Amino acid sequence: MSLTNEQIQNKLIEKFGDQLTGFTEPYGMLTFEAPKDLNLKVLQFLFDDETLRFRFLTDLQAVHYPDDKQRELAVVYHLHNLEDNVRIRFKVFTDINTPDVYTATQLYASANWMERETYDFYGVNFVGHPNLKRILNVDEMDYFPMRKEFPLEEQTRRDKDDEMFGR
Amino acid sequence: MSRPVQFNITPKPIDYNGHISMVGAPEGHTGEGFFATKLSEVVGLARKNSIWPLPFATSCCGIEFMATMGSHYDLARFGSERLAFSPRQCDLIMVMGTIAKKMGPVLKQVYLQMAEPRWVLAVGACASSGGIFDSYSVLQGIDQVIPVDVYVPGCPPRPEAIIDGLIKVQDLVGKESLRRRNSEHYQKLLDSYGIQ
Numbered sequence: 633m634s635l636t637n638e639q640i641q642n643k644l645i646e647k648f649g650d651q652l653t654g655f656t657e658p659y660g661m662l663t664f665e666a667p668k669d670l671n672l673k674v675l676q677f678l679f680d681d682e683t684l685r686f687r688f689l690t691d692l693q694a695v696h697y698p699d700d701k702q703r704e705l706a707v708v709y710h711l712h713n714l715e716d717n718v719r720i721r722f723k724v725f726t727d728i729n730t731p732d733v734y735t736a737t738q739l740y741a742s743a744n745w746m747e748r749e750t751y752d753f754y755g756v757n758f759v760g761h762p763n764l765k766r767i768l769n770v771d772e773m774d775y776f777p778m779r780k781e782f783p784l785e786e787q788t789r790r791d792k793d794d795e796m797f798g799r
Numbered sequence: 800m801s802r803p804v805q806f807n808i809t810p811k812p813i814d815y816n817g818h819i820s821m822v823g824a825p826e827g828h829t830g831e832g833f834f835a836t837k838l839s840e841v842v843g844l845a846r847k848n849s850i851w852p853l854p855f856a857t858s859c860c861g862i863e864f865m866a867t868m869g870s871h872y873d874l875a876r877f878g879s880e881r882l883a884f885s886p887r888q889c890d891l892i893m894v895m896g897t898i899a900k901k902m903g904p905v906l907k908q909v910y911l912q913m914a915e916p917r918w919v920l921a922v923g924a925c926a927s928s929g930g931i932f933d934s935y936s937v938l939q940g941i942d943q944v945i946p947v948d949v950y951v952p953g954c955p956p957r958p959e960a961i962i963d964g965l966i967k968v969q970d971l972v973g974k975e976s977l978r979r980r981n982s983e984h985y986q987k988l989l990d991s992y993g994i995q
Contacts, residue, residue, distance in 0.1 A: 768901075768936075769900075769901070769935070769936060770900045770901050773935075777935045777936075782935070784933075784934065785933045785934065
């Protein structure tokens with residue numbers, strides 16, 4: 633029989649208790665949240681457990697919520713169980729002033745470049761990453777472009793007319 | 800027994816009606832067995848009808864360039880028969896497509912490897928001014944890193960527009976003075992880009 637979200641949730645609660653919160657199922661995909669110190673333990677548990685078997689990291693990215701103080705940067709992991717075809721989402725929130733999150737590169741090799749991209753665009757510092765430097769942007773850039781405080785348009789253009797762009 | 804040919808049997812005289820332009824001789828003095836003209840005219844005529852381009856095609860404009868090099872909109876009939884992908888062997892660098900800020904130094908390096916005389920054609924809105932990508936990662940026009948001779952607007956420009964750009968480059972090449980590359984004005988232009 634196939635693995636249901638109920639079973640996954642029960643196994644997680646049995647192992648970690650009430651440290652995991654926010655179990656929701658938007659569009660049928662189980663989503664939960666963990667404190668940032670536990671992110672490696674949760675990933676390892678989901679990898680090792682013989683019924684859960686979430687052994688494929690589909691995506692790793694971040695979201696910037698400028699209004700939730702103390703919880704501004706969310707690092708989101710999307711995992712996939714290839715044998716039972718089940719996906720799961722797992723979020724870790726961190727403060728924007730100390731954006732340190734443990735790296736998942738020991739467990740998943742694909743997390744290497746995905747964490748570099750998350751660092752490049754949001755500034756999340758992955759503790760223990762072998763090569764954390766900018767991957768897609770110019771190396772000398774000193775800001776993090778996808779954060780909400782950063783303006784969308786290029787600031788050095790002088791020819792854009794404000795009234796034609798509705799400002 | 801094969802069917803006899805039914806098409807194109809009696810050749811028709813082709814009606815040019817001014818549609819085909821031929822390259823005429825430059826102005827000069829003709830005599831019995833000699834023709835005297837200015838060196839810059841002859842050199843200009845030779846250079847403009849054999850421009851070897853370097854297609855620096857990055858994105859969608861590169862596809863339009865591929866169409867321009869095809870047989871329907873033939874770019875080779877203007878002399879650009881040999882596309883060199885090596886900057887050491889070409890005269891004109893055609894920058895087609897979005898150039899990101901990370902690509903800027905690479906483009907400058909390719910431009911520096913070209914030998915004088917060299918021309919630059921910026922094809923498309925992204926190469927001319929950043930196009931619709933007004934963001935942190937796109938270089939807002941390649942004229943921030945290299946001096947450009949002709950800009951072809953369009954997103955993407957039709958092959959006819961790219962050919963029009965090449966014809967304008969040909970006009971520039973044909974009328975260029977032989978001393979331009981050593982002149983102070985040109986040196987100042989290159990210095991403003993940081994190119995020696």
